[in-house]
Amino acid sequence: MAVTGDTVVWVGQDGPGRALHPEAEVVDLDGAFVAPAFVDAHVHATATGLHLSGLDLTGVRDAGGLLAAVRSAVRPGEVLIAHGWDETTWTSPRLPSRAELNEAAGGAAVYLSRVDVHSALASSALADAASGAEGWSQDGPLTREAHHHIRAAVRAGISAEQRRRAQDAFLTRAAERGIVSVHECAGPDISGEDDLAALLALAAEPGRPEVVAYWGERDALTLAERHGLRGLAGDFFVDGALGSRTAALHEPYTDQPGTTGSRYLDAEAIAEHLVTCTEAGLQAGFHVIGDAGVTEVVRGFQLAEKAVGQRALAARGHRLEHLEMVDADQAALLAGWGVAASMQPQFDALWGGTDGMYAARLGVRAAGLNPFSTLAAKGVVLAFGSDSPVTTLEPWAAVRAAVHHRTAGFGLSARAAFNAHTRGGHRAAGVNDGLTGSLVPGAPAHYAIWEAADLVIATPDSRVQRWSTDPRSRVPALPPLDPGAPLPTCLRTARAGRVLYDVLTPAA
Known part of the structure; x- marks a missing residue:
């Protein structure tokens, strides 16, 4: 060559x-x-950088180990930010109480995000600020609006220099893993506008991977223009996550029958956003995981098609993040609207199978998750990524996970999986020239x-x-x-x- x-x-x-x-x-x-170099189609740069340089909770296996990790890492006067605990992998699923966490923290502010980043444990120094918000708990993990409040407080405590170090660490790690382009999924409840602006400025320096930026919020056309964003997409939440039991389901969770999760947007709001972005020449997109959430998204696309027409809707290449509980009929409809599915194969490697977190949360329904082959067969563009820091920046591991899917028949050929992590990522960002992502003249x-x-x-x-x-x-x-x-x-x-x-x- x-x-x-x-x-x-x-x-x-x-x-x-x-x-x-x-x-x-x-x-x-x-x-x-x-x-061809890799594209990671869903990342959170600053959170990943903080995780790379901070306390890693992915190896913790019980409440005692988590508390010991906090005691060893907490520093007076500093907010301790740590990530990665997953009680479904613990020897005992009991979570530490807030009183136990306060004791381990010694009065310091502590924020410990669950592996899916849709809930967190927090010491009282942070948790009390969200008291009364939806998803607040006197003793357990904070979810929904309470988690958004706490995450905003944590962001406010990060200095500009700390943020730059984190973003630099992230971009460096991406390059070390053969990644030349990342899709940053920012938003008001994720990272904030200042964080996004700082990342784009850093990525503009020579020798950095490309950052394709998305902002997950409606009615933000001015912000999109101000920062030259690809779209108002990414983590614009239709629902939450399965691990935190906030993904929206038609039927209750198997291991918590009192809840069907949370749905934050209805079909009308989804359609309105699709129409707005389509007419503005932007990609729209949504975070959607549960089957009830996917049903609402499909209804939203149907309403939007009535407003702008199928051809205009498909021309924008709108995208969906995660899309874990989708059936063949829905996949065919999404393909007709030109939708790209930004998916994370390492989710299945971590949580799939008959004995993983999916099975614990969903029972027999878990066998239908992340149907890569079904989506590909129906013509949906697949773009693979990590959702880092939820899973690691290891694209070859993602390719392997897509090939060796833990549900028979849902995996891809090695060639198709690699293409989804290279050309598919470029296509999901609107680059569809037939060349980018290949090594041809x-x-x-x-x-x-x-x-x-x-x-x-x-x-x-x-x-x-x-x-x-x-x-x-x-x-x-x-x-x-x-x-x-x-x-x-x-x-x-x-x-x-x-x-x-x-x-x-x-x-x-």
Whole structure:
């Protein structure tokens, strides 16, 4: 492959390539392989950066371990922000009481977000500020509006320098994982306008991954214009999350029969937002997980179609985030409206199967979640991501999870899964030129170089490994993706020919 400036200009055999480009700088891959770089279609940059540098609760296995972690990390005068606890993986599901958390915190303000970031444990120094709000609890996790209040208070306590360090850590980690573009899903209840503006300014510096920005709020056209946003989409909440039992269901939760979750938008509000964005030339989009939420979204699209017509609605490429409980009939309707599904395969790897969190929350209904193959078969554009910090910035792990879906028949081929994490992400952001996300002449030079164990490519002309998404190429579609197999290690990431991360070239 030859690159001139920001563009791939030639792809072919090694010998002719050297003859055609005799003055080129040659990078000897020494057995590594080149592939289109990844796109992460759903991230939260600042939260991820804070998680990378802060207290990690993903390894905690009971209430005592969580309290011990808080005691070891709390600092007088500082807000302790930690993330990742998941009681469904604990040896005992009992959560610590607020009194126990206050004792461990020593009076400090402590915010501990659940792995799905739709609920949190908080010490009284923070929790009391949300007293009386919907979702407030005297002793348990804070959800719904109470959680939004607490999260706003936490954001207010983060300094500009702390935020910059977090965002820098996030963008650096993305580049290290072969990611050249991320879709930041911001909003008034997620991160705030100042946070989004700071991230866009940082990403504009040379050598950074691209940030495609979304804002999850209605009636925010002025804000979208002010920041050059791709759309009023992303985490515009129709419902919540299954782990926190706030995703909207038709039937009650199996493990808490007194609730069917929460629905924040009805079909009329969804339709109004779709029409507004369609007429303004913006993408609209919604966070939707539960089956009742998906039903409401489909009704909203039907109402919007009556207002603007199917062709205009489909032309904007509106998007849905997560879309976990969707059936084949709904998928066919969504495809007709040109909808892109921004989905997270690692959700299934973490919580799917007959013994995971999905089964605990939903019983037999869990078998229908995250039907990647159904959506693809109906023509819905798939764009994979992490929802980081909910799951890690590990795109190869996401590709593997999509291939080895824990429900038989719902997985994808390795080639289709990889495409959903590369070309699909560009398409979901409105780039549908047929080139971007591929390594062909004329395409933007968005690529990554990978070292992979047990990768053997039978190419008689050269030891340089070549990679292709074309099944006619007669080279392997992907490195080994068997469960437990080592995943590829990134050696270089380049966006439009500019190197973002590199361990191939020795420092001068």
